[in-house]
Amino acid sequence: MRFSVLPLLLVLFVTSLPACSGPTLEDETGRWTERVLEPAPPMRDIMDAFEWSMVNAGFALGERDDSRHTLTSAWDLQLQPFRNKGRRWQGILRVEKNAEGETIVKSRVIQEKNVTQDDTLDSGEADWERMEDDMIRSRILLQHLVSQLHLAG
Amino acid sequence: MAQSWSFRKRDATCSDCNRSYQEGEEVYSLLRLVEEELQRVDACRSCFDQRDASQDVVYWRTSHSEKRGTMKMDFDLLLAAMEGMAKDEREDRRDLCYLLALLLVRHRKLRLERVEMRGNKEYLILRKIRSQNRFPVESRELEPERRQKLTGILAELMDPTAEGDLDSALGKEETA
Incomplete structure (x- = not known):
């Protein structure tokens, strides 16, 4: 029986496209804090401001994705000797256009707790479980961003 | 005058x-x-x-x-001005107080400890470096024109003889 492998390859190629464009956008579903930027500075300036804001808010820099206009911090780790008390946070800053064509900047802080029962002070043994996003820290992050962007003009 | x-x-x-x-x-x-x-x-x-x-x-x-x-204003003076305005209820003072707070946070003269929602207003809870006293400053949504005007004047305040922007003026301030 003869069949062509071309359709199969095509399907495989199409399904692998999202993986090529970077990590999945799981952060889209989180709780964001946002603010309209008017007038909006150049994108490069905004991305640079993201980096300063992230550092000033206490996060180590992680991945800067200029194509998605997103900066993701490294995990800010706070291990504790008791189960469920250890925490880690990751900040995300993003700039995009809303439906009205305005430029908006958004912040989000993902929060997770360490649920491992064993060595709670060993980050290698940690077992992280997602919690509610940290809205307070997200607002603080956005205020740091505002301090960078509003005072630069 | x-x-x-x-x-x-x-x-x-x-x-x-x-x-x-x-x-x-x-x-x-x-x-x-x-x-x-x-x-x-x-x-x-x-x-x-x-x-x-x-x-x-x-x-x-x-x-x-x-x-x-050049004649420059130091951050301590700005801090004193901002603390005084933090208790002032007038709208224009609140705008300026908020921008001064952001400026001082940006230059790490104030620490932004947290934010609090009081009714529908957001407040920055700030603490001076090497101090335990905290005080709130209302987060303001300024019209772009007003914000630009106020920040422009703040830039001149930091170094009124400078022709550069706020960043360059503040850079000189920190290295002085």
Whole structure:
């Protein structure tokens, strides 16, 4: 029986496209804090401001994705000797256009707790479980961003 | 007073009476709000004493020198001005207080501890470095024009003789 492998390859190629464009956008579903930027500075300036804001808010820099206009911090780790008390946070800053064509900047802080029962002070043994996003820290992050962007003009 | 004040440069004359300063003479630099407009004035002692003090935001004293190229405001003075305005209920003061708070947070003179929602308003809870006292400053949504005007004046306040932007002015301040 003869069949062509071309359709199969095509399907495989199409399904692998999202993986090529970077990590999945799981952060889209989180709780964001946002603010309209008017007038909006150049994108490069905004991305640079993201980096300063992230550092000033206490996060180590992680991945800067200029194509998605997103900066993701490294995990800010706070291990504790008791189960469920250890925490880690990751900040995300993003700039995009809303439906009205305005430029908006958004912040989000993902929060997770360490649920491992064993060595709670060993980050290698940690077992992280997602919690509610940290809205307070997200607002603080956005205020740091505002301090960078509003005072630069 | 100060009808034709230039934000770009401090003149060698009083903003009010236009009298030329003598070498070493006391000069009072004043930031004031007049009908929501932030103004900066450099006045001689006589004109300073006759001012309407209710419009003051902050003032500081210096001495005139022909040789000195720049006159800068230090962060402690800004901090004192902001603390005073933090208790002021007037809308224009709150706007300026918020921007000053952001400026001081940006330059790590204030620590932004957390934010609190009180009703539908957001407050920054701030703490001075090496202090345990915390105080709130309301987060404001400023119109772009007003924000740009206020931040422009703040930039000049940091270094009124500089022709550069806020970043360059603040860079000089920190390295001074």
